Amino acid sequence: MITGMLVKELGIKKGQVESAIKLIDEGNTIPFIARYRKEMTGGLSDETLRQLHERLTYLRNLESRKQEVIRIIDEQGKLTKELEKAISSADILQKVEDLYRPYKQKKSTRAEKARERGLEPLSKAIIEGRSGILEFAASFVDAEKEVDTAEAAIAGAKDIIAEGVSDNAAYRQWIRELCTRTAVLSSQATDKDSDSVYSNYYEFSEPISKAADHRILAINRGESEKFLRVRLVFPDDRIVEYLKSKEIKSANECTSYIEEAIEDAYKRLIQPSIERELRSGLTERAQENAIALFGKNLKGLIMAPPVKDVSVLAIDPSFRTGCKLSVLDETGKLLEYSTIYPNAPKNDTEKSKQEMLRLIEKHKIDIISIGNGTASRETEAFVAESIKDLKRSVHYTIVSEAGASVYSASKLANEEYPDIDVSIRGAISIGRRLQDPMAELVKIDPKSIGVGQYQHDLNQKRLDEALKGVVEDCVNSVGVDLNTATVSLLKYVSGISESIAKNIVAYRDDNGRFNCRQELKKVKRLGDKAFEQCAGFLRIHGGVNPLDNTAVHPESYEAAMRLLEILGIDISGSTKVSIDKSKIDIKALCEQTCIGELTLGDIVDELLKPGRDPRDELPKPILRSDVLSIEDLKVGMVLSGTVRNVVDFGAFVDIGVKNDGLVHISQICERFIKHPMEVLSVGDIINVRIIDVNHEKGKVSLSMKDI
Structure with missing residues (x-):
């Protein structure tokens, strides 16, 4: 009965549902099933699998409640065949409770x-x-x-x-x-x-x-x-x-x-x-x-493409307490930090400019990352004016700092930077969010990232479960560098608990870098099941086996090597693999390698782009060198902006002025849409036209139509 209901609700085949249920009951994680058991599920996505899992849990609880109600009524000697049939056929909990109401032991009515x-x-x-x-x-x-x-x-x-x-x-x-x-x-x-x-x-x-x-x-x-x-x-x-x-x-x-x-x-x-x-x-x-x-917005934020191989000057803006500056090298290592006071009440712009330019020149800064909180636009104006005097090209970008203060005061931040002031930690986080948004944002409780609406009014347990699932799917879709990942990142990898993540880092600290995935089995409490679930999502750059730097699972290594032999390709050297996928006969190779078509397709994709980061295909953050004020805006102007938040009635877009502009749902596209999420996601880079500017309220109305 449950299988039939899931088939009908999700619009998928009976065999897919049965296989998914079996895999879930065996203790497999959703990311693992979605990626490495495609042949069994017919390629069900992680999103569909999570929906299936949630409904499966509900329907099983419903079935349990039905049996409990039937038992109680039967013990009262009042159960009839008609009543039992009605309870058994109920498809929602409310119907069961309605039928149970006359037999329920009530308070003194x-x-x-x-x-x-x-x-x-x-x-x-x-x-x-x-x-x-x-x-x-x-x-x-x-x-x-x-x-x-x-x-x-x-x-x-x-x-x-x-x-x-x-x-x-x-x-x-x-x-x-x-x-x-x-x-x-x-x-x-x-x-x-x-x-x-x-x-x-x-x-x-x-x-x-x-x-x-x-x-x-x-x-x-x-x-x-x-x-x-x-x-x-x-x-x-x-x-x-x-x-x-x-x-x-x-x-x-x-x-x-x-x-x-x-x-x-x-x-x-x-x-x-x-x-x-x-x-x-x-x-x-x-x-x-x-x-x-909230989950879709969070995914857009976490999956923002990293800005790699750049030195960053990160600024946590403020008024009274000053702007905190931190210098990060290309790997995110803290090199130097300082505090300047370019804004009210001190307005010490000249000294602040000298200090900032000193850090830029000394560390050959490529990009300045500015937090979007209090005093952000005032600080942006100061930065834009100051970098005009530089001979080398330096740009800046605005980065969401939601949750940075939560991280700064956390136990984790204290462990990472025990001798660094809390306010400086916030600036470090802002810089690292530009260099690798995912690696930094996983350190923060997803609820504190602030890309939803009415989050404090929601069922907190349900919200927490859903958002952790989103983070888990994001982390596993990208993959994790086994030799550099923190505990915060590793604990979201399929099959790895926080305690096992700590054991992995401890093993790495004691024994040096991992040279192959099989070495994971030496980690304390990481057994065969955990290895099966996590191995394919962990990457080893420059390891013994080149396949360890791909999403090919160790269980498929033998088949992958047969595939490489058939295609006459050597991936052991430094020469880039060159395969024309359009000329590959997938079905014929399936027979030769004994690999399912879906799995084989994934392996071929990995060999085409070993170590591929799916975030690289997404639009990069907008880099600016000058600033706009609301007074500069005119109706009809077309600007590029970054979607910062999507809500039921529209999307808020950073166009470079103090307050984000709003694209109302009616201004998103010509056709009717039920929700802005049909078109937009957090992190999207879009062109917008200004249709109204309210200087008194500081509000800007935008449109995506006719551009």
């Missing part, structure tokens, strides 16, 4: 108290339309049971009827489906005269079927901060009429009591419950989409 007073026979009599109901009700009067009058007895009986209506799974399902289509999300200000960022929602209503995720999260936050009162508006009259049509078959002297019970059931029990469910569902959907968006 009004209906339960009425039953304890012996009023259940009276409730059945009312439902059956018994004549002389008041006289019959009088027979239930009992002072000891706190039933003082016939009217009190009928009130208790109505409570029992109301709970029965509320517990009807079919009614709840009908109401839930109706409200999902027709309910309206409404918010009002708790204080109309108060000023807040939620003013757009002071008098707001929108059908929940059209409610945008970012608006749902904004309204939720406004409610939690006591600025908004929020409710769902249901078609109450239609629902009550539906319930009456189901419960009342003919008019009699009991009809009014049943109607009152139904109205009470809806107002007191059903409506609040369904409202909580729907709001919870809206929030869950919005959170899941926000988490997915």
Whole structure:
């Protein structure tokens, strides 16, 4: 059943699902399955495999809950074949809970108290339309049971009827489906005269079927901060009429009591419950989409191409405490650091300029990396003016410094730079983010990198799991240099835990560099399974076996060597491999080498470009030598910019002025798109046209159309 549901939901073949489940259950990681078990899964991507894994976990938990509910009802002696079938066929947890509701042990409800007073026979009599109901009700009067009058007895009986209506799974399902289509999300200000960022929602209503995720999260936050009162508006009259049509078959002297019970059931029990469910569902959907968006933005940031083989002067901008400078050589090693005060309140521009130019000349700096935080644009203006006097060509670029302060004060930073001030560590991180964004960003909790929306309102456990999965996929798609990688990077490699990563570094420190992948087996606690999972993602430059510097897995070395022999290629020397892939008969080679077609294709790609870094194919960061101010901007100007963040309603683009400009979703392209992520990702270099400049608010509106 689970396999069939996954086939239908994911749109893939039964064999692919069965193979993926088997591999996951055997303890294989998603990156390993995606890369090295393509023949078994039919080439499922890491993204699809993660979706499959998540749904598999949900469906297995659902199956477990079904069995638990069936067991509990059976123990009560109330399980029928029809009920068991309904529970077993439920495809979502909510249906299971609806069916379980009448049998669930409840807290002391009004209906339960009425039953304890012996009023259940009276409730059945009312439902059956018994004549002389008041006289019959009088027979239930009992002072000891706190039933003082016939009217009190009928009130208790109505409570029992109301709970029965509320517990009807079919009614709840009908109401839930109706409200999902027709309910309206409404918010009002708790204080109309108060000023807040939620003013757009002071008098707001929108059908929940059209409610945008970012608006749902904004309204939720406004409610939690006591600025908004929020409710769902249901078609109450239609629902009550539906319930009456189901419960009342003919008019009699009991009809009014049943109607009152139904109205009470809806107002007191059903409506609040369904409202909580729907709001919870809206929030869950919005959170899941926000988490997915965060993950895609994070991937764009982590997969930004490294700027290799350059010496960098990194600047962590500031006003009062001064700009922290750090000089890094081509390998990221710290050579020198300093502090200058070019900005307010000191405005010591001349001394600051002399110090910065001294460092540039002394260390032959190629690029200046400026953090994009406080005082970034003021510092950028200072840098642009200062480097005009240089005879050699030096450019600068703006780098996201989100999370740099978190890293600076971390235990890891203290271990790396025990004698360096926290503020200087931030500058080092900013420089290294330019040289190798991935290697630096993995040191920071993904949630602190700040490329999402409403991240603090999201399910933190779920967010953490999703973002770690994104980082894991990125790291393994690029590969890791076994002889230089830090613990922070190694722990994201498939099959390597943080403790094993520490053991790898400790082994390297004690024994020197690794010369072959097989040497990994000497590392403490790195067994055969861990080796299988990680070996293909670890690279050894200049090792004994040239294949160790490729993504070819050791399990395929023999086949790869046969392939090289057939093609007459020698990869042991320094001569670059030259293969014309278009002339290779893949199917024929599969038969000769006994390798699957997908795996063989990967091996050929690796031999074509050994040690290939997929990030090299992405656009490089924009390097500037001059600065723009918002006063320089004119409507109609076309500029190049870097996408810094993508949100539901558009994308924020760094075009070189103080504040990032916004490309609204309606200005991204001519065709209709549901989300900016269909077109844009963090790190993209795009051309934009200025369509509006608000000097007072410092806002710039951009368009990607007609360029």
